[in-house]
Amino acid sequence: MKRHQFFVAVFVVLNILSSCKKSADTESDKNTAKLVFYFEHFADGKELALDEMKYISTAGNQYEVTEIQWFISDITLNKNDGSKLLLDDEKFAHYIDTNLPETGKWVVTDAIPVGEYESISMIFGIKGEKNKQLMYTDPPENDMLWPVNLGGDQGGYHYMKLNGFWINKEDQRTPFNFHLGVGQEKDADNNITGFIQNWFETELPASSFSIDENETKSISIRMNVDSWWDKPNMYNHDEHGGKIMQNQKAMRMGVENGRSVFSIGSIASVVAE
């Protein structure tokens, strides 16, 4: 009898213990999977080498990249029936910084329904209605501030800071800040009369995938840096100089080129350890 009581007690304890674990087998997790995004930066078809003056843009500018800091937001999975799944809407934006390797990964919190997905789309930067002034209080995100005097209430943060050097017409290594964010409309006296949202949505080519129950899919999103200065606009640093935050013409060229900047690096199943 005592032996029987002991086994009952062990059974109860084990049941309680297992009930406390964060199990992948709970009802809500059925028919779902997980997604992890990785972010990579390429130039000339290879992984970007920082601080090396070895790249040539389409306009003939020799350049090097020191750092890239940018926001991706509203990643959306599109199904062929037209339905869309907006991922991690509560967080909505993810900051990526070549100086901070840990930012190169976004583990999606939302459970992903299993099935086929036709494509992945994303916002480069942050949509105006979500890009609120001073919404980030802590680094590193708050260091991306796009001042209110340059972007209004819906221009809270840079979409991207891409900093580096190019060899200018005088053959001098010269810094450039290819910073994208909200642009300004100006009158004849150069007074700001309005603001222009420069964020854009892009559907990543060759981004279809399927995902099975309990599977974790790893998807790398690649920024092809040289494409910022390629087409449809051949962007010349000699023409636009080192700073463009207050130069909507240059920013517009950048964001128009930006639609072909992003691609899928790889899509793979993560093998459980």
Next chain:
Amino acid sequence: MKRFVTIGIALPVFIMLVIWSCSSDSNEEIKVESFNATPYVIPEMAYFPKNLNIPANNPMTMEGVELGRYLFYDGRLSGNTSKDMLMSCATCHIQENGFEVGLDHPKFIEGKTFGLPSEEYPEGESTPNYMLPIVNSVYNLNGYGWNGFVHESNYLKGSSENNVPSEEDFHFKNIESFVWMAITASHEMNSTIEKSVAAIDAIPMYKPKFEAAFGTEDVTYDRISKSIAQFVRSIVAHNSKFHKYLRQEAELSLQEKKGHDLFFSEDADCFHCHGGSVLMTTNQYFNNAKDVTLNIKDLDRNSITGDPMDNGAFRAPSLINIELTAPYMHDGRFKTLDEMIDFYSEGLVYSDYVHPLMKNVREKGVQLNDEDKAALKAFLLTLTDHEMIRSSQYACPPALKEWSGQ
């Protein structure tokens, strides 16, 4: 009876197992002395960072902060009791100067500090660099010092090769670390831990303060460093005119607003390194185009990271209270705000290590006219927190006026 014994043993084991199974993954043991002290809460202010640099082993308490304030202002921390040989933290960190020494100190001429006299340095050894603001340190998670050498990740931890004692208390880890460094540095208090602890232990008024803060009257180095660090973390500047402007509690004048817009644009382009938050610093490290050649004596950011791009790079300090914290730059080369503004306007020089954010370096600067410079200066003057520099919360306790070494 046996059944009760069985239950008496099984029940706690059962509860322990349940607690263990439901607890978080972190089982890191944190050394915190248990006592009944009152938690000290850094006031939450609009737009200020939420992540605070408060180590788990040194939670802030009202009693700890108060003890720290006394020790901060007590020149006997230097191990000396002779009034002409006192040095406290407050000897150089002077509240009315934004907790810096300032330009007008009668002894530290033009802000150049030095340590207590020794046989080798009868006039006191010069401190290698000029001072950095300690205000709002609680919001900094990116290292302390001009090159960020005081950081959890510092590779100098416990390395006898670098004359760093191996005990954890003496690592270059956090604000606490500055206490042993200040006590033992030949260019500061020039004392020993033992001498300084003994000097504080001999002062009767401290016994109840240590008891209130840490549970017993024992005076130890660990408690001294922790309480001083708590006081330093409590020093926050939330109420400059600029902060109030952001909170819509104050208006900027037309000139100040013009300076604000210059600061927060690529016209003067201060904000990429100093803006982004209400701290007026990114707490990042930049080569800001001061020199064509590197000074090999400078312990720059490269001395910590080994990254060639960090050559000649130093912290972008907070600009809060900037009008009080001259001289400027790690080597104190600029004595006035006007000189500093002139430098960024037309004094930049190129080197291969200049940070790309100094994008106007080929034009020697941002090229401001006199009106712009005046406006920028007017805005910088709105960054002074007059309430903080007058607050009794941070002031020298009356009992220590004659012992502060100020």
